[in-house]
Amino acid sequence: MPVGSVRHKHGRGLGELAAKLTEALPGIVAPALSIEGREIHDGKVTPDEIIIRCEEGTGADANAKDLEIMIFAHDFPERSANLEDRKKIVLEGVLAFLADWDRNVTGFVWVILAPTAFGSF
Secondary structure (H helix, E strand, C coil), X not given: CCEEEEEECCCCCCHHHHHHHHHHHHHHHHXXXXXXXXXXXXCECCHHHCEEXXXXXXXXXXXXXXXXXXXXXXXXXXXXXXXXXXXXXXXXXXXXXXXXXXXXXXXXXXXXXECCCCCCC
């Protein structure tokens, strides 16, 4: 189950944009991270399984971008083999989303793969 965050720069008035992006991200991230032929929770990902948190930075942040998107997911070999391509899918989806907003923003997308163990209750 991938988890991500959208952090928006303090004082830039990006709360509404960041909230809408947070809503859109599961649909952008799921196809980018899903591994064809795998079962759910074993590499297949649907938008309903992606958790995205939205938060505003603080005035103490240094060198913060307007929008900082980080996605954490399990490091399946099929994902790491073409991680740049998967990141590009997310980045292009975010840029397409932002095209509908009349805002000039800076930002980044960072997809981080790591060994994980997930349990729900």
